[in-house]
Amino acid sequence: MPAVVASASLFLAACGGGSDNGSDGGDGGSSGGAPAADALDKAKGVTTVAFWHAMDGTNAEQLTKLVDEFNSANSGKIQVKATYAGKYDDAITKYKAAIQSKSTPDLIQVYDIGTRFMIDAKQTIPMQKFIDRDKLDVSDLQPNIAGYYSINDKLNSMPFNTSMPVLYYNKSLFKKAGLDPEKPPQDLAAIRAAAEKLSKTKGGPADYGFGAAIYGWLLEQFIATDGKEYCDQGNGRDGKATKVLFDQPESVEVVKWWQQMVKDGLAANTGRDTKAAQAAFKSGQLAINLESTGQLGGYSKAAKDGGWELGAANYPHIKAGTDGGPIIGGASLWINSANHEDVNQEAAWQFVKFLASPKSQAAWHIGTGYFPISKGALNEPADVSYRKENPLFDVAVKQLEGTKLSKATQGCLLGVMPQARKASEDGLESAINGTDAQEAMTKAADSLKGQISQYNSSVG
Known part of the structure; x- marks a missing residue:
């Protein structure tokens, strides 16, 4: 995989400096907390969510189906506009330029090994802020998948497409x-x-x-x-x-x-x-x-x-x-907060929750072969049928569930x-x-x- 080359000066310009005294235990965002839960209720008209992703081919087709389903269910309220930002390396390079021009998307998909950069960039609001605000039960998330994107048990980004x-x-x-x-x-x-x-x-x-x-x-x-x-x-x-x-x-x-x-x-x-x-x-x-x-x-x-x-x-x-x-490998979803209105952050969060749901993850699994981040997805009738037709996938399921979560199996976070x-x-x-x-x-x-x-x- 080609390297992402970013000079220190470019990074400083992009991040606007800032200090970091420790591991950023989930506090990589630029704001102190999640927006008010009623931010969307106060919005006038349709709130647009600009979403950059790195999926192409069959994966892009399946993602489009999910976007369309969400937009249909939220007609007149939220409209997600998905844009292909290039392959993983290209997408994060484009994102770094967008930080400088203060034109980042509301939501972006970033590959696993871009996690440390995304925390240090201090442009996003950790998913944990939304989870804590809503007192959301996230026990449905596969712990070994969520573990990669967590520090001190605080989730920085929402896993999306996952492979092993x-x-x-x-x-x-x-x-x-x-x-x-x-x-x-x-x-x-x-x-x-x-x-x-x-x-x-x-x-x-x-x-x-x-x-x-x-x-x-x-x-x-x-x-x-x-x-x-x-x-x-x-x-x-x-x-x-x-x-x-x-x-x-x-x-x-x-x-x-x-x-x-x-x-x-x-x-x-x-x-x-x-x-x-x-x-x-x-x-x-x-x-x-x-x-x-x-x-x-x-x-x-x-x-x-x-x-x-x-x-x-x-x-x-x-x-x-x-x-x-x-x-695990793959990518996760990050909600940008720097230079983004509360209503856009909240709309992005609603879309993220939709993508992480058992039903969406089952559809994503069946349509792409990526591992579902939701334990409940494996019990969806369509997913059960899919695995009956593809029994070898249960090898991966058992491997994931049988792996003890540790710092070794969480993977390295390195800028x-x-x-x-x-x-x-x-x-x-x-x-x-x-x-x-x-x-x-x-x-x-x-x-x-x-x-x-x-x-x-x-x-x-």
């Missing part, structure tokens, strides 16, 4: 290799053992036993499943992180393992393009692949069209016996997280191409020191 990584495997190739298709590998040693029987270089039925994109998100998952943190300061939740930890032994162990797998012909080097690894798995070149739950639909179709059976299992651990779990992800990819790619694993990851981590320091200085 899982291990996909080709059951048909497992059978051909003499492996039990009902016992997928669940740690690095087991993946290697399976790849020894699956790979062509060892006389197996697949070109390669394993293959996944050189994607920093996957390395983050391995660190979390080992119960370790990706950055210091309690994964950036006890205070602003000052360094990344992906040069520590557990991460280097993963990199060494991956490096040796490629060297031994047991894993394909598909590069950084996730689509390349996806295509190789769909075509049967790879027997095991690590990917998002968002690929379940495409992989299921490929298996059906190709005449092979797809399997899915929990994301693997580095070693057997650890009790960590993977981190330069996009750059950190790219740096980890630089290190992994360098190691796969022959550099010593420890050397490669140390160099990658060191490359971020100046950027992290500059960012933290720029926000106080």
Whole structure:
């Protein structure tokens, strides 16, 4: 994923300075509290909610359906105008420019790794302010999803589109290799053992036993499943992180393992393009692949069209016996308060509540494959039917519900997280191409020191 590059001077101009003495426990907004609950009642005419999002294709079509449904139900009162702001990186870059020109939208969808920036920008009002004002029961939210966007149990933004990584495997190739298709590998040693029987270089039925994109998100998952943190300061939740930890032994162990797998012909080097690894798995070149739950639909179709059976299992651990779990990915919704009228903030909140409802989340899940943030969505009749038709999705449900919430599984909050992800990819790619694993990851981590320091200085 390309990095988002923002200079300290740009950030200072955008945020207008401000100080931060701690972890911003949910108080990233520019105002002291939520607007009055009756703000909409006092409004004249229709209140427009400008909503920037980063969804395209099928996801955009489903989002449009939800927007239309909300607008119809609130005709004459609220009108949501959804605008595609580009892919995640483009959207947040556009948002930074809008802060300077005081033209931010009422509501914006921002990817998970933009969370620290959104808190530090002090342009938004935390969702917790609305929740507390309305004494809203949010027990329906999946705790491991809400946990990513929370600090000290205070929700900064509302999760929306959520995905999780899982291990996909080709059951048909497992059978051909003499492996039990009902016992997928669940740690690095087991993946290697399976790849020894699956790979062509060892006389197996697949070109390669394993293959996944050189994607920093996957390395983050391995660190979390080992119960370790990706950055210091309690994964950036006890205070602003000052360094990344992906040069520590557990991460280097993963990199060494991956490096040796490629060297031994047991894993394909598909590069950084996730689509390349996806295509190789769909075509049967790879027997095991690590990917998002968002690929379940495409992989299921490929298996059906190709005449092979797809399997899915929990994301693997580095070693057997650890009790960590993977981190959610995706994006969340932020309500802007700086330079926005109370009535617009309240209207945006009404739309956010609609999107987070069980009914909306079930429709979103079915229409896109994204994980529902609502526990109740899984009990909606339409969602129950969907999962009966797509039983492998329950693997992700059980993985999410079985993951213990901790600072490790909440994920790292870091102002330069996009750059950190790219740096980890630089290190992994360098190691796969022959550099010593420890050397490669140390160099990658060191490359971020100046950027992290500059960012933290720029926000106080």
